[in-house]
Amino acid sequence: MEELFGGAAPYYARYRPGYGKAAIAFLARTLGADSQVLDLGCGPGTIAIPLARRVRAVLAVDPAEEMLAEGRRLAAGVPAVRWLRGDSTTLRALPPFDHVVMGRSFHWMDRAAVLAELDELLPPGGTVALLGPAGRPGEPWQPDAQPWQAIERRVCADFGLDIDAAAASFHATGEPHHDLLAASPFRRLESRTFARRLVWDVDGLVGLQLSYSYSSPAVLGDRLGAFVVAFREALLAGNPAGRWEQDLVTEVLIAGRTEPRPPARTRRSSTSW
Numbered sequence: 001m002e003e004l005f006g007g008a009a010p011y012y013a014r015y016r017p018g019y020g021k022a023a024i025a026f027l028a029r030t031l032g033a034d035s036q037v038l039d040l041g042c043g044p045g046t047i048a049i050p051l052a053r054r055v056r057a058v059l060a061v062d063p064a065e066e067m068l069a070e071g072r073r074l075a076a077g078v079p080a081v082r083w084l085r086g087d088s089t090t091l092r093a094l095p096p097f098d099h100v101v102m103g104r105s106f107h108w109m110d111r112a113a114v115l116a117e118l119d120e121l122l123p124p125g126g127t128v129a130l131l132g133p134a135g136r137p138g139e140p141w142q143p144d145a146q147p148w149q150a151i152e153r154r155v156c157a158d159f160g161l162d163i164d165a166a167a168a169s170f171h172a173t174g175e176p177h178h179d180l181l182a183a184s185p186f187r188r189l190e191s192r193t194f195a196r197r198l199v200w201d202v203d204g205l206v207g208l209q210l211s212y213s214y215s216s217p218a219v220l221g222d223r224l225g226a227f228v229v230a231f232r233e234a235l236l237a238g239n240p241a242g243r244w245e246q247d248l249v250t251e252v253l254i255a256g257r258t259e260p261r262p263p264a265r266t267r268r269s270s271t272s273w
């Protein structure tokens with residue numbers, strides 16, 4: 001799994017947009033200030049770090065050591081995060097938790113298996129929260145919706161990169177998360193969207209590009225320098241002002257059980273990790 005984002009972690013941490021204060025505040029209010037939260041597929045702590053300031057503790061789990069290292073570096077001074085290497089197949093090895101959040105990571109997993117296992121591991125009031133891009137309110141997210149993406153597509157094609165994997169890196173292929181959850185024990189859904197306008201410069205768009213799994217430094221290998229030059233030149237040729245705006249809508253999808261599981265079958269997180 002590590003090679004999926006090989007070399008991307010520093011770019012991810014610096015250039016991938018977070019979810020914004022309002023989305024994190026809503027998430028924290030919903031989960032509760034006293035909760036211990038598993039952030040599964042935490043990356044460099046995009047959710048874990050701001051959430052840890054608002055809940056009791058966050059267990060930040062990711063299979064990529066480079067992501068965890070970046071998270072540990074960024075979280076210096078935020079004691080309520082514990083970083084652990086692991087993934088969606090090692091949930092039973094983790095200490096008990098009250099809720100699970102996944103930011104742009106659920107689609108990398110065997111989603112049905114994860115939900116079935118979480119149904120056994122989460123306490124009666126435990127919820128599964130998914131965070132990710134939502135497109136404009138009421139519209140599905142579109143991979144080609146941003147003003148620079150025709151250029152990105154062209155340069156990536158020149159380098160033999162599969163930009164359509166970008167869609168997979170944001171959203172599950174196959175059944176949408178909503179539908180899968182609606183057919184699971186966590187079928188009580190609440191969705192909130194949070195809109196923001198971001199402004200990018202050319203360094204930001206190049207850094208963002210290197211944060212994607214399909215165009216990571218590991219994928220580009222010794223073509224990394226040539227790719228950066230070509231992408232930068234193409235971006236500025238298309239827009240000499242070097243300024244791009246993006247309307248970004250984040251969705252926070254909270255999924256809870258309609259009927260709580262009997263407590264005897266669940267593990268409670270009564271002690272701090």
Ligand SMILES: C[S@@+](CC[C@H](N)C(=O)[O-])C[C@H]1O[C@@H](n2cnc3c(N)ncnc32)[C@H](O)[C@@H]1O
Nearest residue numbers: 041042043046064067087088103104105108109
């Ligand atoms: C797009 S990043 C999301 C990082 C962060 N959660 C965020 O919201 O920005 C996806 C992360 O999921 C991790 N990942 C991939 N497969 C996973 C799995 N099966 N279980 C847990 N995490 C996984 C990757 O290593 C990567 O750090």
